[in-house]
Amino acid sequence: MSQQSLEHSQDRRPTRWHIAVFLAPALLVYTAVMILPLFGTLQLSLFRSIDNSQVFTGFDNFRTLFGDPRWSASFWNALGNNTWFFIIHMLVQNPIGVMLAALLSSPQLRFSAFYRTAIFIPTILSFVIVGFAWKLILSPLWGVAPNLLDLVGLKSLFVPWLGKEEYALTTLSLISVWQFVGIPMMLIYAAMLSIPEEVIEAAECDGVTGFSQFWKIKLPLILPSIGIISILTFVGNFNAFDLIYSAQGALAGPNYSTDILGTFLYRTFFGFQLQTGDPNMGATIASMMFFIILAGVCLYLFLIQTRLRRYQF
Amino acid sequence: MSKAATSLPRSIGAHAVLLTYTVIALFPVLVIVVNSFKSRNAIFRSPLSLPTSETFDLIGYQTVMAQGDFVQYFQNSLTVTVASLFFVLLFGAMAAFALSEYRFKGNTMMGLYLALGIMIPIRLGTVAILQLMVASGLVNTLTALILVYTAQGLPLAVFILSEFMKQVSDDLKNAGRIDGLSEYRIFFRLVLPLVRPAMATVAVFTMIPIWNDLWFPLILAPSEATKTVTLGAQVFIGQFVTNWNAVLAALSLAILPVLILYFFFSRQLIRGITSGAVK
Numbered sequence: 001m002s003q004q005s006l007e008h009s010q011d012r013r014p015t016r017w018h019i020a021v022f023l024a025p026a027l028l029v030y031t032a033v034m035i036l037p038l039f040g041t042l043q044l045s046l047f048r049s050i051d052n053s054q055v056f057t058g059f060d061n062f063r064t065l066f067g068d069p070r071w072s073a074s075f076w077n078a079l080g081n082n083t084w085f086f087i088i089h090m091l092v093q094n095p096i097g098v099m100l101a102a103l104l105s106s107p108q109l110r111f112s113a114f115y116r117t118a119i120f121i122p123t124i125l126s127f128v129i130v131g132f133a134w135k136l137i138l139s140p141l142w143g144v145a146p147n148l149l150d151l152v153g154l155k156s157l158f159v160p161w162l163g164k165e166e167y168a169l170t171t172l173s174l175i176s177v178w179q180f181v182g183i184p185m186m187l188i189y190a191a192m193l194s195i196p197e198e199v200i201e202a203a204e205c206d207g208v209t210g211f212s213q214f215w216k217i218k219l220p221l222i223l224p225s226i227g228i229i230s231i232l233t234f235v236g237n238f239n240a241f242d243l244i245y246s247a248q249g250a251l252a253g254p255n256y257s258t259d260i261l262g263t264f265l266y267r268t269f270f271g272f273q274l275q276t277g278d279p280n281m282g283a284t285i286a287s288m289m290f291f292i293i294l295a296g297v298c299l300y301l302f303l304i305q306t307r308l309r310r311y312q313f
Numbered sequence: 314m315s316k317a318a319t320s321l322p323r324s325i326g327a328h329a330v331l332l333t334y335t336v337i338a339l340f341p342v343l344v345i346v347v348n349s350f351k352s353r354n355a356i357f358r359s360p361l362s363l364p365t366s367e368t369f370d371l372i373g374y375q376t377v378m379a380q381g382d383f384v385q386y387f388q389n390s391l392t393v394t395v396a397s398l399f400f401v402l403l404f405g406a407m408a409a410f411a412l413s414e415y416r417f418k419g420n421t422m423m424g425l426y427l428a429l430g431i432m433i434p435i436r437l438g439t440v441a442i443l444q445l446m447v448a449s450g451l452v453n454t455l456t457a458l459i460l461v462y463t464a465q466g467l468p469l470a471v472f473i474l475s476e477f478m479k480q481v482s483d484d485l486k487n488a489g490r491i492d493g494l495s496e497y498r499i500f501f502r503l504v505l506p507l508v509r510p511a512m513a514t515v516a517v518f519t520m521i522p523i524w525n526d527l528w529f530p531l532i533l534a535p536s537e538a539t540k541t542v543t544l545g546a547q548v549f550i551g552q553f554v555t556n557w558n559a560v561l562a563a564l565s566l567a568i569l570p571v572l573i574l575y576f577f578f579s580r581q582l583i584r585g586i587t588s589g590a591v592k
Binding site for chain 1: 335337357403404410433439443495497557575
């Protein structure tokens with residue numbers, strides 16, 4: 001009976017149109033321009049264009065992507081490069097970010113606002129600027145990099161890093177690290193500021209200071225932020241495109257050694273030089289990227305975040 | 314006591330590390346900007362020195378102004394960024410208000426649905442977005458870019474703003490209701506002014522990726538009339554690869570507006586990151 005009266009009272013309540021009015025514009029744009037195209041792309045990957053009409057072909061496109069030696073070689077190359085790109089970010093960007101944040105968050109430090117502002121500058125620049133600026137600096141034509149090495153007596157070490165197959169990808173990853181180190185720095189900095197002072201004081205009373213304080217007290221407490229940064233890095237890296245495109249072009253040279261999923265998608269979708277564009281194969285690659293990113297996000301949400309919760313206040 | 318003794322070497326060490334990294338972060342930007350004011354010979358002969366009266370030269374900027382249509386590109390970027398920002402803030406705040414203020418069926422689901430876009434990048438839908446824009450005749454218009462960026466910015470805006478709107482006092486809103494204000498007025502007159510700091514944070518977060526994006530201008534609006542600064546600089550530099558003065562000048566022109574904006578908003582941005590975003 002209570003159920004009935006509840007329903008009754010809900011029926012009587014006037015429809016609250018203002019809720020719909022408040023939600024409608026955001027929902028409309030978001031659904032029409034983001035969600036539907038995402039599913040549209042997934043759907044397109046199941047079709048093939050034959051005689052100007054879309055024919056349903058099931059998983060044929062995926063079979064081509066993995067079965068055809070030409071396609072699968074490019075795909076695995078891009079995926080492998082992308083994974084390396086991600087590994088470098090995790091190994092270099094995040095530790096540097098944590099270190100800078102740990103230094104910045106010490107309360108006695110002077111000029112910390114200046115350092116924060118300055119170190120964050122590369123992050124606000126566009127990939128185009130960053131890509132070209134580093135391309136110029138590392139260029140053997142222009143003497144900046146060799147001159148600098150000469151100052152420390154290491155000129156013999158200079159190699160045109162962006163032009164060599166074996167170094168180009170690592171160099172680009174490091175450039176991207178240079179650009180984005182500000183983000184982990186800021187997020188960890190924020191996390192460190194939010195550690196309650198009592199905890200730090202208690203540690204100091206127990207004689208835990210300096211490095212051991214960092215390792216034993218602060219690091220476990222900022223692990224959730226490191227988790228967030230890892231997943232942000234993962235999503236950002238597996239959907240990167242701009243930096244490689246502006247530094248190395250759509251062909252991701254030399255000899256595709258810097259090709260990542262984003263540039264592979266662009267070339268496939270739009271075509272390049274003799275190859276014509278293919279929306280369906282493009283959609284297939286975009287779908288694979290979608291599944292990779294989804295898998296990473298799910299892994300984070302279900303495995304890592306639930307375990308890290310324990311440490312949060 | 315021992316603290317004071319150990320803190321001096323430690324703080325010198327900390328400053329040394331931070332200063333080194335600051336130099337690493339700023340050096341490439343400085344090299345580009347400084348060399349853009351030098352003559353071609355000086356750029357190559359002494360790339361690391363400041364321009365002197367002999368080597369000072371604005372030939373690069375003259376080339377850029379004569380060749381590239383940077384004023385037009387700049388206007389396009391500004392239009393796209395400001396319009397997208399306006400829609401993201403307005404629609405995002407409205408949706409955030411609905412989600413945080415009212416309890417209705419599907420509230421949580423709606424929140425999750427809107428939060429999906431924080432993790433899944435809109436780029437993955439590019440193939441279908443292009444088809445959509447072709448079908449609706451919006452290719453090579455700024456409207457296409459504005460729509461895409463609005464959709465891209467909404468999830469994070471709704472997420473952050475609804476966190477802040479939950480903190481607005483209920484008493485205030487109820488007092489407004491008793492005084493006979495409509496729900497719309499409560500939103501626009503009472504709540505919006507109170508979450509202004511959060512709006513500024515969202516604005517900065519939304520603005521940077523839009524201004525810097527290369528992917529969507531390249532795909533949706535590559536025509537001469539609709540190029541943004543980022544795409545314009547990319548194409549221009551591609552054409553003038555061997556003209557170092559022009560390339561350096563174009564890069565500097567692309568860097569400077571962002572830097573100026575950053576100096577105005579950096580406090581807001583940093584406060585935003587360190588307060589609301591991570592909790």
